[in-house]
Amino acid sequence: xxxxxxxxxxxxxxxxxxxxxxxxxxxxxxxxxxxxxxxxxxxxxxxxxxxxxxxxxxxxxxxxxxxxxxxxxxxxxxxxxxxxxxxxxxxxxxxxxxxxxxxxxxxxxxxxxxxxxxxxxxxxxxxxxxxxxxxxxxxxxxxxxxxxxxxxxxxxxxxxxxxxxxxxxxxxxxxxxxxxxxxxxxxxxxxxxxxxxxxxxxxxxxxxxxxxxxxxxxxxxxxxxxxxxxxxxxxxxxxxxxxxxxxxxxxxxxxxxxxxxxxxxxxxxxxxxxxxxxxxxxxxxxxxxxxxxxxxxxxxxxxxxxxxxxx
Amino acid sequence: xxxxxxxxxxxxxxxxxxxxxxxxxxxxxxxxxxxxxxxxxxxxxxxxxxxxxxxxxxxxxxxxxxxxxxxxxxxxxxxxxxxxxxxxxxxxxxxxxxxxxxxxxxxxxxxxxxxxxxxxxxxxxxxxxxxxxxxxxxxxxxxxxxxxxxxxxxxxxxxxxxxxxxxxxxxxxxxxxxxxxxxxxxxxxxxxxxxxxxxxxxxxxxxxxxxxxxxxxxxxxxxxxxxxxxxxxxxxxxxxxxxxxxxxxxxxxxxxxxxxxxxxxxxxxxxxxxxxxxxxxxxxxxxxxxxxxxxxxxxxxxxxxxxxxxxxxxxxxxxxxxxxxxxxxxxxxxxxxxxxxxxxxxxxxxxxxxxxxxxxxxxxxxxxxxxxxxxxxxxxxxxxxxxxxxxxxxxxxxxxxxxxxxxxxxxxxxxxxxxxxxxxxxxxxxxxxxxxxxxxxxxxxx
Numbered sequence: 097x098x099x100x101x102x103x104x105x106x107x108x109x110x111x112x113x114x115x116x117x118x119x120x121x122x123x124x125x126x127x128x129x130x131x132x133x134x135x136x137x138x139x140x141x142x143x144x145x146x147x148x149x150x151x152x153x154x155x156x157x158x159x160x161x162x163x164x165x166x167x168x169x170x171x172x173x174x175x176x177x178x179x180x181x182x183x184x185x186x187x188x189x190x191x192x193x194x195x196x197x198x199x200x201x202x203x204x205x206x207x208x209x210x211x212x213x214x215x216x217x218x219x220x221x222x223x224x225x226x227x228x229x230x231x232x233x234x235x236x237x238x239x240x241x242x243x244x245x246x247x248x249x250x251x252x253x254x255x256x257x258x259x260x261x262x263x264x265x266x267x268x269x270x271x272x273x274x275x276x277x278x279x280x281x282x283x284x285x286x287x288x289x290x291x292x293x294x295x296x297x298x299x300x301x302x303x304x305x306x307x308x309x310x311x312x313x314x315x316x317x318x319x320x321x322x323x324x325x326x327x328x329x330x331x332x333x334x335x336x337x338x339x340x341x342x343x344x345x346x347x348x349x350x351x352x353x354x355x356x357x358x359x360x361x362x363x364x365x366x367x368x369x370x371x372x373x374x375x376x377x378x379x380x381x382x383x384x385x386x387x388x389x390x391x392x393x394x395x396x397x398x399x400x401x402x403x404x405x406x407x
Numbered sequence: 408x409x410x411x412x413x414x415x416x417x418x419x420x421x422x423x424x425x426x427x428x429x430x431x432x433x434x435x436x437x438x439x440x441x442x443x444x445x446x447x448x449x450x451x452x453x454x455x456x457x458x459x460x461x462x463x464x465x466x467x468x469x470x471x472x473x474x475x476x477x478x479x480x481x482x483x484x485x486x487x488x489x490x491x492x493x494x495x496x497x498x499x500x501x502x503x504x505x506x507x508x509x510x511x512x513x514x515x516x517x518x519x520x521x522x523x524x525x526x527x528x529x530x531x532x533x534x535x536x537x538x539x540x541x542x543x544x545x546x547x548x549x550x551x552x553x554x555x556x557x558x559x560x561x562x563x564x565x566x567x568x569x570x571x572x573x574x575x576x577x578x579x580x581x582x583x584x585x586x587x588x589x590x591x592x593x594x595x596x597x598x599x600x601x602x603x604x605x606x607x608x609x610x611x612x613x614x615x616x617x618x619x620x621x622x623x624x625x626x627x628x629x630x631x632x633x634x635x636x637x638x639x640x641x642x643x644x645x646x647x648x649x650x651x652x653x654x655x656x657x658x659x660x661x662x663x664x665x666x667x668x669x670x671x672x673x674x675x676x677x678x679x680x681x682x683x684x685x686x687x688x689x690x691x692x693x694x695x696x697x698x699x700x701x702x703x704x705x706x707x708x709x710x711x712x713x714x715x716x717x718x719x720x721x722x723x724x725x726x727x728x729x730x731x732x733x734x735x736x737x738x739x740x741x742x743x744x745x746x747x748x749x750x751x752x753x754x755x756x757x758x759x760x761x762x763x764x765x766x767x768x769x770x771x772x773x774x775x776x777x778x779x780x781x782x783x784x785x786x787x788x789x790x791x792x793x794x795x796x797x798x799x800x801x802x803x804x805x806x807x808x809x810x811x812x813x814x815x816x817x818x819x820x821x822x823x824x825x826x827x828x829x830x831x832x833x834x835x836x837x838x839x840x841x842x843x844x845x846x847x848x849x850x851x852x853x
Binding site: 111144147149150166169170172174176178179180181182183184185193194196197198238241 | 410413414417421425614615618619620622623624625626627628629630832836838849852
């Protein structure tokens with residue numbers, strides 16, 4: 097069993113609205129899995145099904161090889177996008193309560209909370225009421241409560257919203273550390289830069305359907321279209337550019353005559369770049385020859401737009 | 408189960424530690440006792456005030472009839488003109504002046520007597536004066552008919568029809584009302600509890616929605632458990648509050664009575680309907696002590712243990728039904744201002760139960776309306792409790808009716824809680840929509 101979570105053709109309908117249409121995913125163990133998609137794509141519905149907050153109309157979900165059941169709740173940690181705390185309850189008491197609801201004993205929860213509170217340097221908040229805390233402070237407590245029972249699977253829905261950059265970095269490092277310790281992580285977000293940074297796998301949902309999933313590096317390979325950024329040291333840049341543009345598609349061309357520096361991007365018909373390199377090296381000094389790999393953001397936008405054009 | 412316990416504990420503590428709860432709990436008995444004392448004090452002042460009636464009697468009749476009684480005294484004017492008497496009565500601040508002209512014929516005299524007052528006279532005073540006239544006129548007519556007063560007194564004995572059940576149990580008039588009143592008190596308690604603590608449950612659900620903690624919680628526990636825990640925790644807080652109220656109010660009462668030197672039995676004679684009714688009946692019934700004993704016996708015979716048991720049963724079932732509806736409403740809305748349209752239909756059956764109880768059950772505890780409403784699950788906790796002090800079985804509520812109402816209540820309870828849990832489950836995750844009934848209907852099918 098290499099997958100912590102598998103969904104098979106999961107479908108969920110709310111009245112006339114189809115929220116999920118036969119979504120099948122495989123989430124490998126000990127990985128960070130990005131669940132991406134625009135608003136209303138069905139991400140939250142899928143996450144709620146995994147957390148057994150709602151149930152699919154059809155399809156199956158397997159957790160660690162077993163059909164999803166109530167006992168699995170204590171093995172999942174979930175940080176919802178819509179999150180909050182009881183405002184009038186004290187921080188420590190509230191954290192203890194939430195930890196106990198996840199099945200930890202009081203003594204155990206107390207010990208672990210002390211550890212985490214020290215770790216995130218918030219030990220002196222224990223007896224404060226939540227309404228005295230700032231939004232970012234409350235988020236830290238929510239994060240702790242989510243990971244406290246050391247679940248096998250962690251689900252973070254927009255974990256960085258509400259954090260300033262410094263605290264967002266602290267949380268990001270903690271997430272990476274949890275992964276190193278063996279947890280599997282589902283990460284739902286719109287923030288593509290954090291996807292690039294963290295996710296090994298992604299799935300893209302749009303209009304209740306999965307339109308793309310797999311290893312991020314594989315997807316990127318599949319989506320590159322042989323565009324190269326090229327920088328040359330050459331005396332007669334214009335002539336070379338003109339020659340090339342007869343055969344290839346060229347964009348973003350810029351020639352600095354004083355420095356003799358020509359920069360442009362060029363699309364090759366295949367991913368065989370040897371010929372082009374040989375040709376260019378015969379004409380000029382190459383100081384840059386880089387293949388453009390599409391960003392997750394570009395793949396995301398391209399897919400969503402393609403779907404809309406087709407629809 | 409362990410998690411349910413945790414939720415109940417949290418909800419209970421959250422409620423009990425709330426400042427307004429603490430203030431309400433300890434302030435209410437003081438306010439209540441204060442009010443009772445104020446009423447007692449005012450009644451005492453009222454009683455102490457003597458009303459003086461001036462009497463200008465020009466006739467030979469009524470020379471000894473107008474003598475002072477409790478609260479009223481008569482002051483006789485002699486040999487002055489009517490105008491002068493009126494002036495002095497008004498000047499002395501009397502409630503009025505009774506003028507009895509000099510006529511030989513008593514009937515004529517009575518017809519021409521006048522009672523002059525500053526404002527419209529109170530019926531209390533009028534009754535007293537009219538009573539004196541009536542007695543004198545009756546005596547007069549009896550003499551004309553040649554009947555002696557002694558003979559008439561023997562006729563005066565009023566007849567009271569004795570009643571009993573077929574099995575030979577003695578019945579007492581008015582006892583039904585007394586019993587229904589006792590049951591009504593229980594029913595009223597249930598209604599108040601439902602409205603107050605149902606509202607607390609609802610607000611607590613709304614609070615979880617607005618603070619956005621709800622999804623965090625229900626990723627650990629089932630929404631149904633959260634709902635149930637909330638209802639139970641809040642009601643335990645309510646029971647605590649009621650217990651504190653009862654204990655502290657009775658303690659305060661005791662202290663207050665001893666300080667102000669008020670005789671509690673005198674107070675209860677005026678305020679308590681039970682005693683009021685027996686008091687009213689007392690003069691007409693010759694064997695007063697015996698009847699009183701019977702009433703006491705009847706009250707003593709009310710099956711209190713049974714009544715309390717059923718109170719607990721109906722209380723729990725009724726409260727669970729209503730508070731789960733309240734929880735569903737709380738889940739459906741975003742803020743308390745949106746709740747009005749949903750709350751009215753809940754309060755309606757409760758009000759209906761109380762009114763039906765007081766109007767129909769009092770007069771006829773086993774009539775069709777009383778039976779119907781004591782079977783209908785949304786009103787039965789209140790109406791059935793009003794009927795139950797009459798006992799179960801022979802002479803009381805038939806066993807089948809009690810069983811049917813409890814079964815119906817349980818079935819309704821399961822059904823309503825199931826429906827409420829569905830609305831709750833969907834509603835707690837819905838934000839920004841102002842729900843309509845149609846919307847709620849759709850949620851049931853999710």
